[in-house]
Amino acid sequence: MEIETLDELDDHLASDASLRGLRLQDLDLTGYGDRLAERGDLTGLVVLGGTVPVPVAELLIARGAIIFPGIADAPVDPWRGLYLPSDLYDGLEQGYPHTRDARTYAWSLDARLRTDAYCTLVRAIHDDSVTDALDELVFGRSVVGIMGGHAVQRDSAAYASAAGLGHALADEGHLVATGGGPGAMEAANLGALCRDRATLEEALRRIATVPGFRPDVTAWADTALAVRRAVTADEPPAPTDTLGPSARSLGIPTWFYGHEPPNVFCDVIAKYFSNAIREEGLLTRSDAGIVVLGGAAGTVQEIFQAVTPLYYAAGEEPLPPLVLVGREHWTERVPVWPALTAIAAGRPMAEAIHLVDRVEDVLTLLPSPATAA
Known part of the structure; x- marks a missing residue:
């Protein structure tokens, strides 16, 4: 207990x-x-x-x-659990390398720490604390996972489309879960954060002034934090342990991909050292379905990781839908869809996988929040 x-x-x-x-x-x-x-x-x-x-x-x-005991020489508190964006970006006024997020990534890469049993224990305790707090956060919620590439630029139509999807899902009552990074993930979290379309349109206009996190993460994050402050100006800050019922989105990033900074638009961030635990946690908690936007290797990995339990499911209960968005992308540029249909043939999984051209077609394929929760 x-x-x-x-x-x-x-x-x-x-x-x-x-x-x-x-x-x-x-x-x-x-x-x-x-x-x-x-x-x-x-x-x-x-x-x-x-x-x-x-x-x-x-x-x-x-x-x-x-x-x-508490850990005095690590940049993270292994017992704390979830983060707010302000926690990870504390110190940004001195530049991104001075933030808790960047310092933690550097600490995790230190060659002396990779085989040090003490530091291995710290990382394991930290990730277990995150998992415990994440379970409490999502309990009773209908969670929809949105996967997509980190390279999507803020001034692109694809970014705006992902933001619109995140907004629509959150308005439906789903908790929007992403990998918590830049690109399509950031867009979906931004969309969920905005309570109305007018606020979202203004946020998209302002965020586009710094399109990507390369080469300057500091400017990228600084711009996003300014947009977040504008969007949430009338909302009092809430501690992570009271966010469960009111959270509209969460990010589940990892320091394994530490070169990808976390986005600041999640209501709460569950950041892991272990990418394997992070990937499994994101996919298994998306109980109302997973929506996959355009992406490359990392997104393809997530697709097939999500497919495995669908493939082996007995079909006694409705399977959560897996929806790929972008027919040309997933049939020609990255031809994942033919492989999925071949694997699914004759199995219950065939009813759970979908390929659509527009994000507007996604909502009708997902269960209502009341049904999924």
């Missing part, structure tokens, strides 16, 4: 229930020494991060508890 707030801990201590098996996550245990000491044997209690004064730590260890 995880205890994530001091109120939860107070209630548990007041109930006289056993502490064995509890996980105290990221709590300030200052002043809790006497109350914990009253419990005698603390074997099986695990303290994960947080603030643990030395006398409390000595008590816990002496009574059999296990303590995983």
Whole structure:
């Protein structure tokens, strides 16, 4: 059982229930020494991060508890879970290399850290904390995944189209999930962030002044943050742990592709060190379907990763749709569609895959949020 707030801990201590098996996550245990000491044997209690004064730590260890301390020399807090865009772009005023996002990427690439067991543990704990918080965020929501290439420029028709799709899905009540990066992913998150078409049109006009993240990520991110501030000017900021019901979109990026900066238009960001966990998490949580816009190698990988469970499904329940957008792209330039239809022949999967020419054709192929949730 995880205890994530001091109120939860107070209630548990007041109930006289056993502490064995509890996980105290990221709590300030200052002043809790006497109350914990009253419990005698603390074997099986695990303290994960947080603030643990030395006398409390000595008590816990002496009574059999296990303590995983906070990490002082890593650029991330492995216990924190999800991020807001402002968390990852803290320090941008000094240039993108000074942000938490860029520093974390550099830390993850350090050759000395790749085989260091301590740092491997930090990354694993971090990604597990993200997964735990992400599960809580999406619980009860109808999630539609949007996949697409990172190279789509902000001043292009493809970008505007992806933004329109994200806006329409969020207005329908779906939670829009993307890979959290630039290009089509950013466009979909921007569309979901905007509450009306007029706001979206103005945001598209302003964002187009810096079309891509190369060669200057700082200018790219700075422009986006200015647009975000304009779009959300009337909305008070909300902590990540209260966003579940109100979030319109989320991004699930990875430091594995650290050269692709995260976009700032997600309501919340679940950023991973492990790309394998990130990919699986994004696809499996898209319970209302996956929409695939134009893309290259990374997008093709995601398509076939999404196809595998569809292929092996028994067909006893309706399968979430997989919708590819762009007939010419997916039949000629990147001929994935012929392979999908060949694989699906004679299987329930054949009813779940679709190829359309326009994003406007996507909504009718997806279940309603009430049905999917």
